[in-house]
Structure formats: C-alpha cells, structure tokens
Amino acid sequence: MPSPTHFRALASAACRGRGAALCAAILGGLLSLPLLTGCARPAPTGEPLAVNFLPAPGELMTDAGDRLSPEAFMAKSKGAAYVLIGESHGQACDHEAERRLLALLAHEGQGPAVGFEMVPARNSAVLTDFVAGKIKPEDLEARLDWAKTWGHPFGRYLPVFLAARQWKLPVAGLNVPPEVIRRLSAAAMDNATSLATFDGPVAALSAEDRALLPRQIIEPAPEQLAFLKEVMGGHPQGRDVTNSRQTARFLLIQSVWDSAMAEQAAALRAATGRQVVVFAGTAHVEGGLGIARRIKVLDPDASILLVSPWRGDDFDAADAQVRVYCPLSFESRMGMVLEHRMLGEVNEVVVTEVRRGSRAEAAGLRPGDVVERAGGYRMTSLNALHLAGSDAFRQKKNLVLSISRGQACYSVDLGPLGQQGGQQGGQQGAQQNQPEKKP
Template sequence: MPAVTTTRALVPASSRGRGAFFVLPLLAVLLALSACARPAPTGQPMPVSFLPAPGEFLTDAGDPLPPEALRRRAATAAYVLVGESHGNACDHEAEARILAILAHAETPPAVGLEMAPAAQNPVLAEFSRGAFPPEELERRLDWKTNWGHPFAKYLPVFRAIRDWRLPAFGLNVPPGVIRRLSAAAMQNATTDATGADPVAALSPEDRAHLPARIIEPAPEQLAFLREVMGSHPRQAKAGQGAVDPRQEARFLLIQSVWDSAMAEQAVRARRTTGRPVVVLAGTAHVEGGLGIARRIRVLDPGAEVLLISPWRGDEFAKADADVRVYCPESFESRMGMTLESRPLVLAGQGGQDFEVLVGAVRRGSPAEAAGLRPGDVVLRAGGHRMRSLAVLHLAGSDAYREKKNLVFVIRRGEDCYSVDLGRLGQQGSRPAPSGGAQPAQPGGR
C-alpha cells in the first residue's frame, strides 16, 4: 500500500531501527483491519447482480443476458434501437456484436445508420452487396463532411454489415441542409415576430431531404432538451444561465427534424425490406424511448421497439433501456493515451465512486515520454481528485488558463508517481526534461 511507504518515510532518522520499521506499519494494518470489522449493510439495493466485463449485456433488472437470450428478446421487435457515444470504441464493438447475434435470427435485420445521410443509400446498397471493402466507405460516404467522428472506430460495425450482407440505410438529413435550416430558423426569429416557418425558407431541393412530418418532442423530452440546451455555455446568457428563446426554438426544431427523419427512414427501411431494423444512433436519441422510438410509434403504430443502451457503471436506471451493454467511459487524448473510467462501487443509491485507468499508451507519444504506462491508475489531475473523466476537462482548462504543465499523480502497483505531461495547446511542448514518472511527494494522493 502506498500509505505504508509514506509512513516509513516520515519516521525520524534516529528512530529508524528494526523495531520502529515494523511497529508503525503493523499499527496501520491493525487500525485498517479494525475499521473493516463493521457488519456490511444489508438494506442497500443491489442494482446489478454481477460485475460485467466490457461488452457484456445486462437485462433491465441488472442480471446477465447471454447472446442467445438477447436474440430471443429481440425476436418479436420490429425495431431495435442501439445507443452509442460516437467516440467510444467499446460501443461500436458492441454494436458489431449485436449485428452478428441478430444476423443469426430467423429474419436477419436491416441496419439504419445515424452517421450517414439517406441520400447516400445507393452507396450503402452497393457496399451491402459486397461491391467494395469497408475501408473504402470513408471516401465514398464523404465521411469527414457528413459525420466527422473517427471512421476507424466504426470499422467493426461496417465489417459486420459486410460479413453478414445486411441491407444498410442512412437515416439522417445532409449536414448542409441542417446548417441552412438552422440559419433560416435564426433569421426568422430575428426579423419576423410572427414566427414564420423556417422550412418554407429552404429551396425545394433542401426541403426534399427533410422528413414529411416533423414530430415535436414529448413534454418529457422537451424538459431534457431544455436542460441540455441550458447547460451549454455558448447558449446561455452570460452570468444568468437563461437560454435565448431564439436559440432554444432553433435547437428544438433541429432536434425534432433529426429524430423525425431517422424514424421516418427506419420505417421506410422496414417496409422496403420486410425485415426488422436495427438503428444505430447516439444515446440521446435512444434512451428512455423519447427520441426516435416515440416518432416510430407515431409513424408505425403497434410496432414493438426494443431499446439497447450503453451503461457506464453509474446509477442503473431501468427506464433508460430494455437491455444494457456495459462499456466504460473512455477518452483518447492527442497526447497518445487512452483513459477509461471504471466503477469501484456498484451500490446504486449509496453513491458511485470510480477510478480512472490508463488503458493504452501509443509508442513514441508524449504520454510515453512523460512516463505514463498502461495499467496506471490516475489519482489526481492538476489540483483535482480524478473521480471521473470529466475531471480531466477541469484540470486541462486550469493548466491552459494558468499556463502551467498538466501533472498527473498516478498509482502503479504499490507506488505513487507524478507524471508531467507538459503544457497544453502549445506546439512543440514536451514533458519535463527529467523524463519519466517521478515519485509523488507525501500527501500527493
């Protein structure tokens, strides 16, 4: 334990005999054991009945769900909505696994993709037939323009589509049309107090890409979207936290167009192919059934919708989804490190605690040069205790604003070290010249 090492270092030199060396650690151990002798609480709820590995499925009650059980669970669903965080590699690997599992069903599914406009369906049709390899999709779909998130993370999904010859369909509206609709919404709000329809300001060509019916949010989703809107610093008035009504109206319109378009295209894919449709989209469009699912139920009444969403190890909310996939939150830094957040306590209402691990370090990167290694546990970032990956943003902002180096305190085995990652936002910035992880000072935890 790091505490034992620290205790020994604080013993006065005159007392560092054999007896002093053993007595203080022994007292620390005895105190720790006595503190652990309390009976475990029995009244706390148990949200999950096992500690899942990344990629494992859970029921909405928090119990294991084997692949065959997932296939049976999805057998009656017309639509299977799978949520993702676009930058989380585990989410995309889980999506690929879900497609492989459902490809063995009596009627394999079609796949609807938020990350591709419906205008790209001819390209996806060729790809599904095996006309070209997955690696060519980035260019053919104009991925950087139409989506922008790292294409490599989506390769497992596209390989599963190709391997199982699943029909694939783009679901969303081209980003250029969304930008022009957004601008029209703001222009109308600025110049026309009567609230003219911004859709009417678009060209006929642009309007052809919009859903035939723009379904407004349910009250529950409206509250959620307003909360998201209000938490965005660029959308709130300085010092007030109040949302500009024009910005809010534009935001709600774009979200409604996005969800309505994806639902409309998913329903069209089901009717075109006669297959169930697996929709891959961001978690905000899936969880709780308020986004795409609600619009599907309007457009295809009576159709069964199954919701699958990632679970990060936080509070387990049964209402979010019918099936959960455990995928830890992760962050891939340009410094060459990948950090993962793992739950330490799964006690539900008792309050979660997490540890942040270094999952990978790219060879030759600044992170490697600074001494960071896979398996390190990040205890502190700057002046903040590393309770979650969100702390990294706070620590980085502090270091950038104060023109200081970003320093981690990490635990490696029984030892603690400091890791100097250098300045942020400066080209050519290097870790401290001494290089490597340095022993942390007492109290560094």
C-alpha cells in the first residue's frame, strides 16, 4: 500500500492552483484513501432516498426529490389557478428564485397577476402605477412607505417588482397595514382568551380599521394549530405558548394575515381572469394550511400549486409540490456572506463572498473558507454567529472566527463590535438577518 507521505505529495500536486474549497475536497478524498481500503461495513440500505441528486442553489425539484427542469415547472403550473411561492424574507437566494419563477410564468399566455404579502392592499395603486411606468424604480421604495410597512431590505425585492413591470403584469398588495395589526394585537390582549373570541378584538377597533381587515377571518385548521404554536414558541421575542391570551392573540393575527391574503388573491383572480402568483412567507405557504386553505374556502374549485424553498434538511413531500434548493445564508455588513450547507452528512458554514476593502477582507477571511467556530460556539448553524456576536458585544471582546482553508486552520479576528462598522456588521446585522420560523 502506498505510504501516507506518498498520498500527501499527490494531494499537494492535485491542489496546486485550485480554490480553497475544491482543495479541501481533494485533500479530504485523497488523504482518506488508505483508511477506506479497510472499511468493510456495508452502507445502510434501508434509508429512503429523499432527494436523488445534489442540487445547486436555485435548482428546482419535485415533491419526490427529483430534478425539475424549467420546462417541466411551466407544464406543472399551467393548470393552476393560484401559484403560492414561499420565501424567508432575509434570504437572497429565495428572492432570486422568485424573480426567475415569475419570468418563467410570464412567458405563458398573457402571464399571471401577482400579489405581494410585503405590500398592504391599500398600496396596490402604487404598484399598478409602477408597472405602468408612472413611478421610477428609485422612487418605489419611498412611495410604498417600505421602511414602515415591511422593513426587510428593499433591494432584494426590487428585481421581482421590475420583472412584473417588464411583463406589464397586474399587481396588488395583499396584506393588512401593520399599524392596524398592531392595534388589533393590543385589542386582542384586552379581549381574547380563546379562539372563540376573535370577534371581541375586531369589535374593539374603529370602523376605519375594521374596513381594512378581511371580511371573513377564517380560523386555523386543527392540524395547523401545533405548527403555529411551534412558530410562536420559536419567535425571537420568546412568546409564552402556555399563556392562553398570548396564544389566542397570535392565532388571531396569523388568521387575519392568511385570510386577508387569500381574500385579496381571490379578488385579483376575479378581477383579471388570470392565474394569480402570490409571494409570501413560507409559514403562509408550506403544507397548504395558511393561504391555500383560505383560498379553498373562498374559491373552492380552484387548483393551487405550492412552491417552497428547501434548505437541505429533512425533505417533507407534504410541504409543497415544487421545491427550490436555497441554503440559508447571512450577509454581514462587515463584508462577508456565509452560507449554511446542509446536504446528507454535510453540515458546514462556508464563506461564499468577501467584499473588497471590507473589514472581513482586512481580517484575512477569504471565499471558500469553512467557518468551524465563532467565539465559543461550534459553527453548526448561522445562529452560532449571532450568539457569538452577542457575547462579544456584551463582554466588549473581539469577534473571532476559527476557519479551515484546505488542510490549514486559521484564526480570523474581526475586531470589536459596537464601533464604526462593527456593531452594524456583526451583532446587529445578525439579529436583522437571522432565519426565523415566523412568516
């Protein structure tokens, strides 16, 4: 058998001139060869084959886990009256997938009408004027009062709005204004003790506020209650699922959102006679228990196609008929983009981008680096960076990453948080972009 020294020499030659990530894969494969020759245990055969290929970010797949071509997606969506496309609001891959899917659907016939969770229904006229060319792209954010009504980075949504404008598609906002939701939430804490009291908080609002709510607030299905309580418990504000009043309020607000978006989507279909594409958070889409269930009440004979991102975790065919592979990512204002890759036995956080002139570049971080630790936390998820950033800020210490690059390991000192470019880039940025289970 060749010696380990021979394999190291072979690995070094194979790595020469290649990127860090590819080099690591080559080294890992070659250096493990001597060990593999003695591996006699057979591979497990009883585990079901969920996904039968390794997808690239943005690639489509069926609910069986097979590759889905753009042409096959168009054929699959052709008979659907509604196409509900889920997103996590801070994920750039999700937004790029939305733009591509909308462009595909726009090629079919007259194209769909488009509804947006991110825009209150009262601002639909602004979207219509934008599509008609009456509002410049650089003015749309202000005209939509985006900072107050939604708040997630507008630049990630603009390409989807521009695609609707390019194809001159009918557009509409679907949501209830956030200030009405806040007043309803406050009224619910004063009036709600169970699902049976939805009418109490609504009656406490002004006539003007009630006019902006859906005409029919459709309660959650029994099978959705456990999921919604899980979402509630995982909320960053730490809501108490054992508090009946808080739970009733949460279920009311979720029902108002889902009912309002379903009502506006059904109205959009009735007004335009077109297929309706809805962009909304995954919790409103996956499993068909959110918006889709309410549409079935309002438009019983309509067929609905669910599209949802898949992060590489357990593959649940019931979530959606079409999945888009989009690993979770985090963009820091310190100038780095991290991606959590979770496929099979792979569970790692990889640096996919480093901006020139940034703090991350100055600290020595490079694309292809695998982040092993952040502060005192193993980097098994992007949440570890948030925890490490919070610790560093609270303890007035530097945020330090441990990374692997090929066969080498390095320490990357990103400096203190809370200073110029530090707090914005580290702890605060992590808070703003953390993947959440909430819609």
